[in-house]
Structure formats: C-alpha cells, structure tokens
Amino acid sequence: MTQHPTPNERRPANDGPKAAGRNRAALVAAAREIYAEHGLDAPFSAIARRAGVGQGVLYRHFPDRDAVATAVLEENVRQVEEAAASEELTFAGVLGVMTWHLTESAAFIGLLHAGEAGRTGIHAYALALSERVELALRAELPDGHRLGAANDLMLAVAMVSGAVTGPTREERERRALAAWRLLDVEVGPVRPLGG
Known part of the structure; x- marks a missing residue:
C-alpha cells in the first residue's frame, strides 16, 4: 500500500x-x-x-566491472598526484598517501604490476595510470635519493606492493611499512590525502 x-x-x-x-x-x-x-x-x-x-x-x-575498477584506479592515482603537487607534503608524505592506497585498494596493487603482456582494455589503461604515478613520485623525489636511478623508484613500489598481503588493512599496512623499512626508505604517515 x-x-x-x-x-x-x-x-x-x-x-x-x-x-x-x-x-x-x-x-x-x-x-x-x-x-x-x-x-x-x-x-x-x-x-x-x-x-x-x-x-x-x-x-x-x-x-561493468572494468568501469568500476577503472574509476577506483583513477581516484587513487588522482590522490597520489594531488599529494605530490601539495606544498605541505614531503616525498615521504607522498609515499605515505600512496602506501595508504596500496593497503586499501586491491585494484591499485594490480595497477602497479601492469605489464606489457596485458596491453588491452583495462590493462593498457592501468599501465598509463602507473606511468602517471611514476611521474608524480619522480617530481617529488629529492636529488640524490636512493631511488633516483632509472627504474629503482617503480621497482621499489612494485616490491612494496607485492608485500601488501593479509586479511586486514592493519596487516597489509604493517607489511608495507616493513618492506619500505627493508628498502631503507622513509615513509610518512599512512593515510589518505587530507586524512
């Protein structure tokens, strides 16, 4: 009625x-x-x-599923780019924002591992987004930083993202921070942009 x-x-x-x-x-x-x-x-x-x-x-x-994943990826990358453009965040702070996205978003981890083999559809788009992440991070990378060599930055990001496993966000964050520590890279607070 x-x-x-x-x-x-x-x-x-x-x-x-x-x-x-x-x-x-x-x-x-x-x-x-x-x-x-x-x-x-x-x-x-x-x-x-x-x-x-x-x-x-x-x-x-x-x-469809690809459209949702693409939107999540785009939002994650946009926030990393905004963090890199922020005058308030150091490189370590930008890595903290990116690490938050790694621990929060399974789709973001896939983005960072997009390889040449899957250059169709969402995989090609993910590869382009990965390049945007690299440009944003590289723009904030201090001169002489240990990740400054040609491929070291994104290799380190891929290594850390590979360590981001676990059933809870806390466990994924703990593992990500441990991986950054093993790489001897300082990371700021793990939080979303503006969080």
Missing part, C-alpha cells in the same frame, strides 16, 4: 544531479573497500549495498 505524505509531512528533497555526484563518490569508495576485503571478483551487488544505493544506480554509473 502506498503511503502519501500528510499535509504537515514533507517529502524528501529530490537532489537531482547533486545526488549523482554523491552516489558516484559513494560507489567508488564502496568498491575500494569491497575489493580490499574480497578481491576484484567480489559480487557487483556488494558494491551497491555498501554504497547504500540500488543496483540500477550502480549500473547507471558503471556498466
């Missing part, structure tokens, strides 16, 4: 286009969490549930 508001009751506001941006942001955040907890093969419906939206809203924003 449909209930109609009484004269003194207000209908919820229809935010129209404003809601679309909020829904998309909620879906990206939910996908990051779901992928971190259950891997990239997690049910699509779990993302919608976590974001608090219907599955139709999910499909309106992201028609």
Whole structure:
C-alpha cells in the first residue's frame, strides 16, 4: 500500500544531479573497500549495498566491472598526484598517501604490476595510470635519493606492493611499512590525502 505524505509531512528533497555526484563518490569508495576485503571478483551487488544505493544506480554509473575498477584506479592515482603537487607534503608524505592506497585498494596493487603482456582494455589503461604515478613520485623525489636511478623508484613500489598481503588493512599496512623499512626508505604517515 502506498503511503502519501500528510499535509504537515514533507517529502524528501529530490537532489537531482547533486545526488549523482554523491552516489558516484559513494560507489567508488564502496568498491575500494569491497575489493580490499574480497578481491576484484567480489559480487557487483556488494558494491551497491555498501554504497547504500540500488543496483540500477550502480549500473547507471558503471556498466561493468572494468568501469568500476577503472574509476577506483583513477581516484587513487588522482590522490597520489594531488599529494605530490601539495606544498605541505614531503616525498615521504607522498609515499605515505600512496602506501595508504596500496593497503586499501586491491585494484591499485594490480595497477602497479601492469605489464606489457596485458596491453588491452583495462590493462593498457592501468599501465598509463602507473606511468602517471611514476611521474608524480619522480617530481617529488629529492636529488640524490636512493631511488633516483632509472627504474629503482617503480621497482621499489612494485616490491612494496607485492608485500601488501593479509586479511586486514592493519596487516597489509604493517607489511608495507616493513618492506619500505627493508628498502631503507622513509615513509610518512599512512593515510589518505587530507586524512
């Protein structure tokens, strides 16, 4: 039975286009969490549930699994780029933001391991995003830093990302920090940009 508001009751506001941006942001955040907890093969419906939206809203924003993964990857890279451009963060601080994304986002780890073999679809896009991460990090790399040699920076990032395993975010962070320590690289607080 449909209930109609009484004269003194207000209908919820229809935010129209404003809601679309909020829904998309909620879906990206939910996908990051779901992928971190259950891997990239997690049910699509779990993302919608976590974001608090219907599955139709999910499909309106992201028609398939690759579109969601691409959005998560893009957001992660954008935040690393913003951290690198920030006047407030040192190189160690930028590494802290990137490490947060490594521990929070299974999709981000795959991005950093994108190789030449998978240069189609999302893999080619992931390779381009990996190059953006390298440019952002390299722009902040202090002169004479131990990771300054040609391929050392992204090799170190790949090594650390390979160590980011474990059932909990805390365990993944602990392992990432241990890997950076073994590489004798200082990392700032592990947190999202602005966190």
